[in-house]
Amino acid sequence: xAKGFNSPRSPRGGxxxxxxxxxxxxxxxxxxxxxxxxxVTESAGGGAVTVTMSGDQKCLEIKxxxxxxxxxxxxxxxDLLLTAINxxxxxxxxxxxxxxxxFTSMLGGMGLG
Numbered sequence: 001x002a003k004g005f006n007s008p009r010s011p012r013g014g015x016x017x018x019x020x021x022x023x024x025x026x027x028x029x030x031x032x033x034x035x036x037x038x039x040v041t042e043s044a045g046g047g048a049v050t051v052t053m054s055g056d057q058k059c060l061e062i063k064x065x066x067x068x069x070x071x072x073x074x075x076x077x078x079d080l081l082l083t084a085i086n087x088x089x090x091x092x093x094x095x096x097x098x099x100x101x102x103f104t105s106m107l108g109g110m111g112l113g
Contacts, residue, residue, distance in 0.1 A: 036055060040054075040088055044081075047065065050063040051084040051087070053092045056092070057089060062084075
């Protein structure tokens, strides 16, 4: 390591950057926990199928209205499920990107992104 590189007296020292990175890491962990606790719900077929996911893209619940099951069109149900799941995934990804965007820009500004 270069002499004086990480020294508090050195104006180019990495001590301040390390403190900033540690703080950023804490903030990112808090944001990731917030994302994991967040819920997104999407539906298809006018609410015939509803999917709820966590912000970290775990499927938590799938609801299917009874009348959809009574009609028993398997292909239609499959399409509704796929549509609702994909919409929920898109919403969860968008939520995650929104929450993590400030950190991405900060890391880029530090030359780390």
